[in-house]
Amino acid sequence: MKKTELAIGDSTELEISYTNRVALTRETKYVDVSSNDTTSGYNRLEITADVKPKPDTLLLLKYSPYTIEFIEEKGGAIKERKVEFNNSGKEEYKLKIIDYPKELFEVKLSQDILKPGKVIELKVKPLKKLPPDTLKKSVTLQVKGKKEFRITIPIKKEKPPEKSPPPIKWDWRR
Amino acid sequence: MKKNKFLLTILFLIFFLSLVSTKIEAGTPKLEISEMSWDWGRIPQNSVVSHSFWLKNVGTDTLRGMNVSVG
Numbered sequence: 469m470k471k472t473e474l475a476i477g478d479s480t481e482l483e484i485s486y487t488n489r490v491a492l493t494r495e496t497k498y499v500d501v502s503s504n505d506t507t508s509g510y511n512r513l514e515i516t517a518d519v520k521p522k523p524d525t526l527l528l529l530k531y532s533p534y535t536i537e538f539i540e541e542k543g544g545a546i547k548e549r550k551v552e553f554n555n556s557g558k559e560e561y562k563l564k565i566i567d568y569p570k571e572l573f574e575v576k577l578s579q580d581i582l583k584p585g586k587v588i589e590l591k592v593k594p595l596k597k598l599p600p601d602t603l604k605k606s607v608t609l610q611v612k613g614k615k616e617f618r619i620t621i622p623i624k625k626e627k628p629p630e631k632s633p634p635p636i637k638w639d640w641r642r
Numbered sequence: 643m644k645k646n647k648f649l650l651t652i653l654f655l656i657f658f659l660s661l662v663s664t665k666i667e668a669g670t671p672k673l674e675i676s677e678m679s680w681d682w683g684r685i686p687q688n689s690v691v692s693h694s695f696w697l698k699n700v701g702t703d704t705l706r707g708m709n710v711s712v713g
Binding site: 469471472473474475476477478479480481482483484485486487488489490491497498499500501502503504505506507508511512513514515516517518519520521522524527534535567569604605606608617618619620622624 | 669670671672673675678679680681682683684685686687688689690691692693694695696697698699700701702703704705706707708709710711712713
């Protein structure tokens with residue numbers, strides 16, 4: 469949370485990150501937001517995720533890579549990344565992008581209908597030079613087939629390793 | 643003597659009511675949250691995903707002491 473105090477009409481962003489090393493069926497966590505607001509009482513946010521193993525063998529909608537990774541290029545060049553969705557099932561899927569960090573990326577689908585046996589691409593393009601620190605964001609898609617479900621793909625950028633200082637030269641002749 | 647006591651009571655009442663009305667005029671903070679839940683759906687294990695909620699003060703006084711804890 470960027471602010472702990474809000475003037476009348478002011479707003480702030482509360483970013484919630486989630487991780488789990490173990491594949492589960494479904495996990496729900498709660499986040500409580502407290503303040504001096506006594507009118508609305510308890511503010512409890514509910515976050516849910518289906519942690520799946522890699523590869524997600526039960527899903528007929530295959531996608532690769534599982535994580536969108538940005539690596540700092542020489543001279544600060546920004547390259548877009550692609551995720552390929554492959555329909556290995558017999559039903560048609562309709563895909564829709566529902567959440568991504570709009571201030572950092574442009575995210576587009578090459579098509580929104582994915583027919584059986586076909587492939588479509590999700591393109592993620594940075595809008596500006598990415599912050600120098602580690603970045604952990606994600607893009608969420610709503611998928612409509614016979615059943616409706618969501619897929620979230622992490623977006624990652626690691627902090628580049630710090631350059632080690634040049635070795636100290638010692639002149640023994642002194 | 644009785645008259646003085648009555649006047650004092652009236653003055654005290656006026657003072658008390660003015661205090662109460664000042665408190666009402668000062669307003670109350672009110673927190674509004676963009677949504678109360680979020681579902682990421684299927685996520686790959688060993689990865690980090692994120693989502694942003696937006697918090698807004700729609701009240702009539704400053705919202706203070708905002709704090710977040712995992713329940």
